[in-house]
Every structure is written in structure tokens, then in C-alpha cells.
Amino acid sequence: MPTPTDPAATPIIEFRDVEKRFGDNVVLKNLDFHVNRGERVTLIGPSGSGKTTILRLVMTLEEATDGLILIDGDPLTHRIVDGRRVRLSNREIKRTRTRIGMVFQQFNLFPNMTVIQNITESPIHVLGQSKAEATRRARDLLHQVGLDDKADAHPSSLSGGQQQRVAIARALAMDPEILLLDEVTSALDPEIVGEVLGILRRIAETTDITMLIVTHEMQFARDVSDRVLMFDGGSIVEDADPDTMFTAPAHERTRKFLKAVLGEGQIGTR
Amino acid sequence: MLENIQATVEAWPFLARGLWVTIQLTVLGSALALVLAIILGLMAGAPARALSVPGRIIIEFFRGTSLVVQLFFIFFVLPQFGIDLPGMVVGVLALGLNYGAYAAEVVRGSIASVPRGQWEATTALSMSPVHRMRRVIFPQAWALMIPSLASLMVHLLKGTAIVSVILLQDFTFHLDQLRRVTDTTWAYAVVGLVGYFVLALALTLVMNALEARAKHRLGRGPSLREILSPTPTAKDSLSTAGRGF
Ligand SMILES: Nc1ncnc2c1ncn2[C@@H]1O[C@H](COP(=O)(O)OP(=O)(O)O)[C@@H](O)[C@H]1O
Ligand SMILES: [Mg+2]
Numbered sequence: 001m002p003t004p005t006d007p008a009a010t011p012i013i014e015f016r017d018v019e020k021r022f023g024d025n026v027v028l029k030n031l032d033f034h035v036n037r038g039e040r041v042t043l044i045g046p047s048g049s050g051k052t053t054i055l056r057l058v059m060t061l062e063e064a065t066d067g068l069i070l071i072d073g074d075p076l077t078h079r080i081v082d083g084r085r086v087r088l089s090n091r092e093i094k095r096t097r098t099r100i101g102m103v104f105q106q107f108n109l110f111p112n113m114t115v116i117q118n119i120t121e122s123p124i125h126v127l128g129q130s131k132a133e134a135t136r137r138a139r140d141l142l143h144q145v146g147l148d149d150k151a152d153a154h155p156s157s158l159s160g161g162q163q164q165r166v167a168i169a170r171a172l173a174m175d176p177e178i179l180l181l182d183e184v185t186s187a188l189d190p191e192i193v194g195e196v197l198g199i200l201r202r203i204a205e206t207t208d209i210t211m212l213i214v215t216h217e218m219q220f221a222r223d224v225s226d227r228v229l230m231f232d233g234g235s236i237v238e239d240a241d242p243d244t245m246f247t248a249p250a251h252e253r254t255r256k257f258l259k260a261v262l263g264e265g266q267i268g269t270r
Numbered sequence: 271m272l273e274n275i276q277a278t279v280e281a282w283p284f285l286a287r288g289l290w291v292t293i294q295l296t297v298l299g300s301a302l303a304l305v306l307a308i309i310l311g312l313m314a315g316a317p318a319r320a321l322s323v324p325g326r327i328i329i330e331f332f333r334g335t336s337l338v339v340q341l342f343f344i345f346f347v348l349p350q351f352g353i354d355l356p357g358m359v360v361g362v363l364a365l366g367l368n369y370g371a372y373a374a375e376v377v378r379g380s381i382a383s384v385p386r387g388q389w390e391a392t393t394a395l396s397m398s399p400v401h402r403m404r405r406v407i408f409p410q411a412w413a414l415m416i417p418s419l420a421s422l423m424v425h426l427l428k429g430t431a432i433v434s435v436i437l438l439q440d441f442t443f444h445l446d447q448l449r450r451v452t453d454t455t456w457a458y459a460v461v462g463l464v465g466y467f468v469l470a471l472a473l474t475l476v477m478n479a480l481e482a483r484a485k486h487r488l489g490r491g492p493s494l495r496e497i498l499s500p501t502p503t504a505k506d507s508l509s510t511a512g513r514g515f
Contacts, residue, residue, distance in 0.1 A: 156489030
């Protein structure tokens with residue numbers, strides 16, 4: 001695995017005192033954390049603790065109600081000007097957004113396009129690649145996710161696992177520096193989960209894409225993560241390397257959570 | 271009865287001419303209505319208030335004032351300001367504006383009901399708002415809006431009869447002429463009923479075909495060719511052949 005770059009360098013993702021409210025419901029409060037370039041960071045924690053919201057903030061699907069999010073040192077949606085927090089222009093936001101990709105729990109493939117069109121649409125129309133170039137790359141990615149023969153299929157004819165593999169290929173086709181994965185196996189049948197996780201492991205091994213992952217697959221989290229963040233009620237309870245987090249967590253809250261999701265069995269004994 | 275049929279046959283050239291006017295009004299009025307519906311529907315659904323507020327006002331104005339009033343306005347009031355339009359243009363304009371406003375609501379609603387995940391995927395792929403609408407959202411909304419647009423078109427077809435009030439000699443006008451030589455029941459109940467029904471049926475069939483095509487493109491349901499093909503498809507005949515062995 002490529003080693004994460006020098007921690008002293010500018011973090012690729014930095015949350016500074018971020019708050020996210022939905023009406024009166026404060027979902028994230030005074031959140032500070034950073035992710036270094038090339039790092040794989042997994043967010044764990046009980047349902048409703050704000051994990052999805054963090055990924056959605058990074059993808060600009062939501063905007064923070066206070067604080068700053070920096071991508072490689074550049075403000076994502078807001079910056080401070082003369083002590084006031086002001087929103088960037090849509091054009092500025094879009095420039096940073098193209099560096100980030102996301103895979104969703106529900107795949108969200110475009111049903112009006114074939115598999116290959118799903119993958120090449122944005123590389124051609126957003127990144128300005130030629131059709132031939134984008135198609136070549138798409139076929140290569142389809143090969144990597146084991147779907148060479150599905151290029152001209154319609155998403156509706158694919159199984160859930162196949163759709164999710166296409167969605168992964170579609171996100172990678174944009175060459176993101178940051179890949180966000182929100183419970184990408186939660187909607188899949190148990191026997192399919194392994195093959196999708198296998199593909200993600202391979203991506204983690206063969207690329208240096210920064211990954212921010214939300215998952216309930218603790219063995220997977222332990223294997224691919226450089227760091228695990230335990231969330232509860234919108235703040236970080238514990239920030240540790242996976243071995244420490246899963247075998248000797250420092251906080252009672254983490255122990256309780258892991259016990260609930262893992263049962264009595266430990267992971268990582270392999 | 272026999273006299274009625276004979277009178278109808280004699281009046282047929284006029285009825286046919288009226289039918290042609292009705293068809294023109296329906297097709298051109300629907301075309302204008304569709305264009306306006308898409309423009310106004312997109313405006314009304316836009317996040318920018320500078321677009322959505324005018325969109326809403328125009329839609330509510332043309333939905334809130336009746337077709338007859340709009341026809342009279344265009345036909346009798348506009349000429350006093352020096353704008354003199356032929357009857358067919360007035361009819362098409364009024365039908366297009368009135369039904370376009372109703373259809374705009376259908377367009378807006380269908381766009382809004384494309385699942386949120388689809389919109390979010392376009393953001394994750396950095397698509398611009400125009401690109402997103404043109405390539406992802408509208409094609410999916412189109413399949414949702416066709417049934418409602420089809421029923422509005424049938425209403426529009428019936429609304430064309432109203433243009434005879436401004437003396438376009440459409441099908442209803444000629445039915446009225448026919449009534450003078452046959453009897454009222456015959457003219458309206460038989461010829462009128464059959465005439466409008468056949469037109470509405472043709473419209474509905476065309477719209478059903480459009481809907482089937484739009485759904486097939488979303489991977490739902492068979493293609494138009496499969497629906498229309500009277501013989502089993504190649505795949506079916508293969509499987510039937512297989513059974514013989
Ligand atoms: N769009 C929204 N509107 C209102 N509340 C929301 C919205 N999205 C998330 N929330 C709330 O934010 C909290 C955190 O949700 P989420 O980030 O999805 O948690 P997790 O992914 O950890 O389960 C929950 O209480 C949820 O109800
Ligand atoms: Mg979640």
C-alpha cells in the first residue's frame with residue numbers, strides 16, 4: 001500500500017470547527033479533523049451519529065452551517081473574508097468538486113443510459129475527454145470490476161452487486177483525488193458483499209486515492225484503513241489506528257459500540 | 271335513419287374540412303402547449319427565484335383565466351391595438367397558452383419527482399445544472415409526464431370546439447350545419463361522438479406508444495417494436511423451437 005504522505009503537508013481534507021444544523025437539530029458541532037493525502041479513513045459509530053452528513057458535506061450535497069471545510073488547503077463552499085463567512089461562487093465550488101467522487105448506498109445509476117454511457121458521460125462532458133479516450137478508460141475500469149461483458153447493458157438488467165460495481169467504475173472514471181464511500185454494501189445481499197469489498201480492497205492497494213469510508217463491515221475497515229474515527233452524537237469520540245480501535249479502544253463508548261456490532265467475537269484474529 | 275346517413279355522406283366534404291381544422295388546431299396547439307409547458311415548468315421548478323416567481327405567475331394567470339376569455343381577448347381586443355391575427359393563429363395561441371400552463375405543472379411535478387439519488391449522483395459527477403437536466407433528469411421525467419400530458423391533449427382536442435365561437439369552421443361548426451339537415455341527435459350523438467372519439471383514440475394511441483418508448487429507454491418494459499410485432503420475437507420462437515427436441 002502506498003504510504004500516506006508527510007503528515008506535515010497540507011491535509012487533503014480539513015474540517016475546522018464545522019457545524020451542521022437541520023433546522024434546530026444540530027447534527028455536527030465544533031467538528032475538527034483532517035485527512036492526509038492518500039490516507040484511508042473509516043468513520044464508525046451508531047446510526048444517526050452524523051457519518052453520512054460528513055461525507056455529504058465533503059461532496060457538497062450539503063453545506064455546513066458554520067465553520068470551514070478545506071480541500072487541499074482550498075475552501076470548499078465557504079471562506080472567511082474580513083472575519084465574515086461568505087459562500088464561494090458556484091464555479092469555484094465546482095472546480096473543487098471535480099476532485100471528489102462518491103459511491104452511494106443505493107448505486108444511483110442513470111436508468112436512461114447504458115452502463116458505458118453512465119461511466120463516460122461526465123468524463124466526456126465535464127472533463128472534456130474525447131469519446132474514444134473516455135470509452136477506452138471505461139472499458140478498462142469495467143474490466144477491473146469484472147463486468148467486461150456488461151458495457152452495453154441497461155442498469156435495470158443488472159443485479160445490485162453489478163450495479164454497485166458500475167457505480168464504483170463510474171466514480172473512478174472521473175479520476176477523483178478523494179473517494180467517498182457511504183455504506184456501499186448495505187443494500188446488497190450478503191453473498192454479494194464480499195465481491196464488492198474485494199474490488200474496493202484492490203482499489204485501495206493499487207491506487208493512492210484518499211478514501212473516506214462509512215461501513216459496518218468491520219473486518220474490511222480494519223484491513224483497508226489507516227485510521228478509524230469513532231463518532232457519537234456528531235462529535236469524534238475516538239481517533240485511532242485500526243488495530244488499537246478494534247482490539248484496545250480507549251473509550252467505554254467505543255467498546256460498547258463495537259460489542260454491539262461485533263457481538264462477543266473479536267475481529268482481526270484472522 | 272337512411273336520410274340521416276345520406277345527408278351525412280353529402281355533408282362529408284364539409285365535415286372532413288372541419289375535421290381537418292380540428293386536427294390542425296389540436297396538433298399545432300399541442301405543439302405550442304408542449305414548448306410552453308417545458309419552458310414554464312423548468313422556470314417554475316428552478317431554484318432561482320428570479321426564474322420561479324415569473325414562471326409561477328404566468329402559469330397561474332393562464333390557468334386562472336378561462337380559454338373562452340383568452341380567445342375573445344386575442345380575437346377581439348388585440349386587433350384594437352393593431353394586432354390582427356388570422357383565426358387559426360388565434361386558436362392555436364389560445365389553446366397553446368391555456369393548456370401549456372396546465373401542462374407546465376405536469377412538467378414541473380414530474381421533474382420534482384425524479385428520485386433525489388439521481389440528482390445527487392449528477393452532483394457527485396460534477397455535472398452542470400443544464401447538463402444534468404438535459405441528459406439525466408428530463409429524460410426520466412419525460413416518462414413520468416407522458417400519461418398526464420396525454421390526457422391534457424385529449425382535453426385540448428375537446429377544447430378546440432370552443433374556437434368555433436370565434437368562427438373558425440372546425441368539426442363542431444360543421445356538425446352544427448349537419449344538424450340543420452338531419453336531426454340534432456344524429457349529428458351530435460352519432461357523427462360528433464364517433465368523430466371526436468376516433469380523434470381522441472388516435473391521440474391516445476400515439477401517446478401510449480411514446481410512453482412505451484420512453485419507459486423502454488429507462489429499461490422498463492418492452493420496446494415499441496416488440497409491442498407492435500404481431501409475430502413472436504426471435505427469442506420466443508427459439509424457445510418454442512427448443513421445446514420440439
Ligand atoms: N436532510 C436532512 N434533514 C433533516 N435532518 C437530517 C437530514 N439528514 C440527516 N439528518 C439528521 O442528521 C442526523 C445524522 O444523520 P446521518 O449523518 O445520516 O447519520 P449516520 O450516517 O451516522 O447514520 C440524524 O439525526 C438525521 O436525522
Ligand atoms: Mg448513514
